[in-house]
Amino acid sequence: MDVYTTEEQQIEAIKKWWKTNGNSVLIGIALAIAAVLGWQTWSQSTQTNREAAAVLYGQVVEAAKLAEQHRLSGNAEELQGQVATLSHLGEQLKTDYVGSEYAVFGAMMLGKEAMLAGNNEAAASQLQWAMANTASEPTRLIANLRLARVLASMEKYDEALKALDSVQPGAQADAYEEVRGDIYVAMGDQDKARDAYKKAMNLSADRNEGQSRPILKFKYDNLLVAGN
CATH class of the missing domain: 1.25.40 (Serine Threonine Protein Phosphatase 5, Tetratricopeptide repeat)
Known part of the structure; x- marks a missing residue:
């Protein structure tokens, strides 16, 4: 009899709790389902857009x-x-x-x-x-x-140089110095062009086991000849 009473009390307690909290639980479940469905829909839409x-x-x-x-x-x-x-x-x-x-x-x-x-x-x-x-x-x-x-x-030219200076080129530093050298050549400043090409050669060599890109040496040597 005691067990029966205890079970009845437990059931009654559950009923009371559900009456008080049931709506919140259902709303929470609904929101969770909506979130999952929304995420799936968004993911599918994103994938579709990416493929298109x-x-x-x-x-x-x-x-x-x-x-x-x-x-x-x-x-x-x-x-x-x-x-x-x-x-x-x-x-x-x-x-x-x-x-x-x-x-x-x-x-x-x-x-x-x-x-x-x-x-x-x-x-x-x-x-x-x-x-x-x-x-x-x-x-x-x-x-x-x-x-x-x-x-x-x-x-x-000034805008071009400013563009080069506006970023940190990282692994592309040798290419940036090469373009800087090209700009100085166009400006007629051979000294700055040589410095830029030399720097580009060193940066390129550091990345390629001591061998810089051939075009850099070609440009640098041409300026040396022109300087003579």
């Missing part, structure tokens, strides 16, 4: 490849049409998938095509967009290096 961006970027790459083929063959009409396709696809990628690294790569592809077309202002704009929207520091460094080259080709 990859496909569109593949089309951008293909358009750039065809444009280069027409450029080399001298087919101006086909080149114009392919460049228009490349521009459309690249801008669509930037608009529809902003925040994706594929959009950043697309902007850099558009920047390269603009440089080939001699439109340096457009090239600089695309590279600045890439720098502002990438989450990858190596990608940002590459875009910044290309931007410095574009600015130098526009004879905006």
Whole structure:
């Protein structure tokens, strides 16, 4: 009898607790289920967007490849049409998938095509967009290096040097010093150019078991000959 009474009391206690707390428990369960479903939906959506961006970027790459083929063959009409396709696809990628690294790569592809077309202002704009929207520091460094080259080709030498100085180049330090040397050559400052090339050679050698990139020595030696 005592056991029965105890069980009845336990059941009654559970009923009272559920009456008081049941709604909170159900809400908590519902929120947990919603969170799981929401996470799954978000993950699936993110994956779908990533795959769609990859496909569109593949089309951008293909358009750039065809444009280069027409450029080399001298087919101006086909080149114009392919460049228009490349521009459309690249801008669509930037608009529809902003925040994706594929959009950043697309902007850099558009920047390269603009440089080939001699439109340096457009090239600089695309590279600045890439720098502002990438989450990858190596990608940002590459875009910044290309931007410095574009600015130098526009004879905006101070801006180009400022771009080089605006970042910590890390593993790309030798490439940065090489471009710095190129800029000083364009400015007619051979002493600073030699210093930059020499530094680039040393940095390159440190990364490649004592062997610097041949182009660096070539540029450095040319300046030595010119100095004589």
